Amino acid sequence: MTTGPKLRLGKTLVPGLLAVGLFGVMALITLNTAFEPMTQAAGAGFPDDVSITAELGYALFGFDSLQEIGGTEPFLAAVLLVAIALDAALDASLVLAKREEEGEPVAALSSTGEASSSETGPEPAVTDGGADGGTAETGGGNR
Amino acid sequence: MTVDVQYYVLLSMAVFCIGLFGVLTRRNALLFLMSVELMLNAANINLIAFAFYHGNLTGQLFALFTMALAAAEVAVGLGIILVLYRNFHDVDVTVPTTMRW
Numbered sequence: 001m002t003t004g005p006k007l008r009l010g011k012t013l014v015p016g017l018l019a020v021g022l023f024g025v026m027a028l029i030t031l032n033t034a035f036e037p038m039t040q041a042a043g044a045g046f047p048d049d050v051s052i053t054a055e056l057g058y059a060l061f062g063f064d065s066l067q068e069i070g071g072t073e074p075f076l077a078a079v080l081l082v083a084i085a086l087d088a089a090l091d092a093s094l095v096l097a098k099r100e101e102e103g104e105p106v107a108a109l110s111s112t113g114e115a116s117s118s119e120t121g122p123e124p125a126v127t128d129g130g131a132d133g134g135t136a137e138t139g140g141g142n143r
Numbered sequence: 144m145t146v147d148v149q150y151y152v153l154l155s156m157a158v159f160c161i162g163l164f165g166v167l168t169r170r171n172a173l174l175f176l177m178s179v180e181l182m183l184n185a186a187n188i189n190l191i192a193f194a195f196y197h198g199n200l201t202g203q204l205f206a207l208f209t210m211a212l213a214a215a216e217v218a219v220g221l222g223i224i225l226v227l228y229r230n231f232h233d234v235d236v237t238v239p240t241t242m243r244w
Contacts, residue, residue: 015167023160030152036196038145044196045145055200056207072200075208082211089215096222099229 151192159185172224172234176217183213 036042046052050068058066062074097108158181165178187206194202224234231238 016164019164089218093218093222
């Protein structure tokens with residue numbers, strides 16, 4: 001069974017008209033809004049002799065005294081929070097990738113333990129989830 | 144000479160609406176995830192354009208944090224799709240109905 005992306009045309013595209021209509025309304029609003037021109041005189045842009053990347057790094061780690069472009073807040077606490085969030089996401093993906101074989105949880109990153117190598121040896125890796133083409137003994141047998 | 148800011152806003156709206164179109168019309172969970180990413184990145188375009196517009200770096204830093212959160216979201220989303228496939232042998236989002244009200 002193939003579950004690759006298939007382009008579905010026809011009636012299923014009707015709710016998409018909502019998105020097109022929303023774009024029309026928002027574009028109308030944008031084009032009728034008076035924005036200042038993007039010029040240095042109007043306050044846009046950054047000085048030529050300042051490294052933007054270095055300034056971003058200083059702001060990320062809270063080195064206020066090294067900043068040359070004014071008005072940038074320090075983001076050290078946010079960096080730490082995002083680090084924790086990414087760590088939590090990694091853990092969550094590992095938990096979700098865990099599968100059960102005969103009631104025993106098998107971690108995604110473990111090598112083949114005793115549970116799976118009892119009689120048939122290590123299972124071959126199946127990239128399609130074992131549903132398609134894999135034989136019953138190796139792929140979908142003990143899921 | 145630089146491009147005026149309303150064209151950046153228009154571009155970001157177009158990208159957002161393409162993402163919304165995908166969310167409203169697609170049933171494949173992977174395409175769903177891609178559409179949500181498009182909507183997130185539309186916000187990034189706005190953040191960076193207005194950071195330049197105001198001559199302030201805070202917007203660019205916010206865009207960086209949005210990208211990090213998008214990465215976390217994709218990690219969890221792909222894990223969920225993996226479980227979806229394992230349980231239903233399909234990644235169609237209309238198949239699992241047990242969590243619907």
